Amino acid sequence: MGKIYSKKALASKNLKPNKEVVSFILNYSKALTVVKIDDKNFEIIAN
Secondary structure, rough: OHHHHHOOOOOOOOOOOOOHHHHHHHHHHHHHHEEEEOOOOEEEEEO
């Protein structure tokens, strides 16, 4: 059991996202507005 948890993850260290992915995430975050009313949060996308 100890051997299973002591193994290192096989994830790649050279993660390079596409320009399209970065652009999409940045545009999404710019368009996202979170409005808090009392104890509820509303997420609004301005597109």
